[in-house]
Amino acid sequence: MTFQSLGAIYGDIGTSPLYVYSSIFPDSEPSEHQTLGAASCIFWTFTIIVMVKYCLIVLFLGPNNGEGGQVAIYAKLARTLHVGPRGVVLPGEMEPDMFLELSKSLTRDSQLSKLRVRMTGWFHEVVFPKILLLLCFIGCSLVISDGLLTPTTSVLSAVGGIEVPVPSISNLVMPISCIILVVLFLLQSLGSSKLSVIFAPIISLWFVAIAVTGIINISKHPSVLKSLSPKYAIDLLHETGGIDILGAVMLCVTGVEAMFADVGHFGRASVQIGLACVVWPCLMLQYLGQAAYIIENPSSTANSFYLSIPGGANTPQYWIMFILATLATVIASQALIIGVFSILRQMIHIDCFPAFKVKHTSSTTAGQVYIPAINYMLMIGVIATTIGFKTSNNVTAAYGLGVSLDFIVTTTLITFCMIYVLHWPWYVSAAFAGAFGALDMCLVIANVKKIPHGAWFPLMVAILCTCFISFWRWARGIKVDNEYGRRIRIGEVFSGIHKNPDLKPRQTLILSSKGKDPAPLNHVPDKDSIGLRDVVYFIPTHRLAEDVLTRADVDDDNDEESPTTLRLNGGVEVGIMPNTAAIFHTNATHTLHSPHTVPAILSQLLHVCPALPEYVIFMGVRIVDAPFIDADSRIAVRAYRTSPRFHRCVVRFGFMDHVDIDDEVVAQILARIPSAQNVTSVYHIIENESIFAKRKYPTKSIRGVMQAIRAAAIEWVFSPIDRVLGHRNYIRANNMWQNNDGLHNGIETLDKKVNVLYIGSNVYL
Structure with a gap:
């Protein structure tokens, strides 16, 4: 797993030597002391942030249920504090049984124990959960914005290396980069596991090559090892008059957030071993080697990586390094891409992002996923970014602000995790927040000056993503509350059952699809003689609802033969459809959580056709963490x-x-x-929702304008996306056709006729 992780999650951080020194000294020829200071800044920034903060702290405290990223930290906090989105089973949360029922000892209040006492109050119950959720959204949005810049930066920097031996090809760098990126995104459907098998040998050769190159350059100027002293870093900061240079230095740690997000693909241990044994030593040798070369050739900072290759341009070793660099930078994009997949998969799990189709690409690791729609949207965004920025220097000028902001979000969430999940002493969390928070703030301040030079772009993308995710969670929260509010207790639905003296036993009710009143008959007519579109159901009244429904107000002496009436909106005749089962497709979490309620779709069905199948089944589909479920343990009733x-x-x-x-x-x-066992017809009942916004105020008032904006967002954005992605039907019935009444009739299979009935409903949010 460590070897495979090299090919998937270290390409980004492993290709930073291509552009770090050119960003630190873009237009100047540094002195030896300045070069040693830059190397010292790189060494200590990488060691403190990557090795100490992430490898030793974040990778131990952050992952949740095997997943990484800010969503994982949020899920861990929300699970502990019980402040997660309503109706969502958070990753790692206890699921007592398949029906999500909680025993008395596992209720919401009893799980809080002593922590509940400390978490009371308006701030902790109202404000703090929203702060946690907003931090989660901001962190995810920053990673997505990095997902647009990282592939652009890496590929443009690598392909730009061809300008050294062949300057005339400079106009083709951007088109070649776009072609490479398109190929990379098209390969994502293979899955991170297969791609890592292909990429791991290439990245391994890359790390060996940059380490060897670094050693050769260090041997020519061994005094560069003096830069391991932090004194040189402090001197450089003092000489430059501030921390602005950290905005370029921090490019050496870009990709570490993606590495944390990718933990679910390969596991924490493999990531830590790869960092400590391969990535850190090889990169430090390369950075020190480049510094040694710059000391000898101070005018080479613009392309120090390629110029420092022993032998110079147009040599075999140069072209080998060029090919490896190009391949490595293509692979560098892989880390951010699969990181975005991992994060959005977790966001979908906690119901904070549209439910795009997620494909699992490995039967052994649940975290290895591929989201086709996101892959192509990300591809379009990366290509547009590459065309817009054109050169790697333009991208690196904009790069870094989003990464540094991401560092602050992670530091804040880990601090909360120390306080509320681990219950560590206050001074430990304060020391962590103070030390790493101060460094993160320095990096943010250093990168703020990049905003006019292009850093506005990742900031804008992050803001737009945060606004969309926040809007989606807000709309989903309203809809979930609506679904909970529409649930009906069985006793309330069937509380009006009583005898109907107008019908004699063993008669038949025919319910017409043309709105005619039910008429009693003394025989069951042939369905074909009447016409399918004229008759919906045949209901023998001697199979009545007393053995199915509650027996309130029913005379026990004669209930076996008495018809019943369900008083629903004035009273409707109700009978039982014999040998018939209805499967109501519903949500396992929202509806099946309560053992005493039924979804509102049952009431809607009775309005459409006031009759009940002999067996009513409310069914929910759940996807579990195991790769396969055998048929014997798949179904619970x-x-x-x-x-x-x-x-x-x-x-x-x-x-x-x-x-x-x-x-x-x-x-x-x-x-x-x-x-x-006597069932011969099965009906699949599916609710076909139409979502509308509530309107209370006139359009001309201020409230009316705000209401119109709210309505437009719900009806034009949320409703279409939720309609397409939120209701997946997993029914397979071949040769289906639809008549004008909206009733789908399938073929005869397994001696049972399968029908699909869509019931329309208007939901007002």
């Missing part, structure tokens, strides 16, 4: 205690399984209901 013919069902799939509610799954669900 549980009857409602008060209404034994109503059932809750959870169908589990592994992350590598093909999610498909086909006839075999339906047969397995029915097989777990002993009395349902």
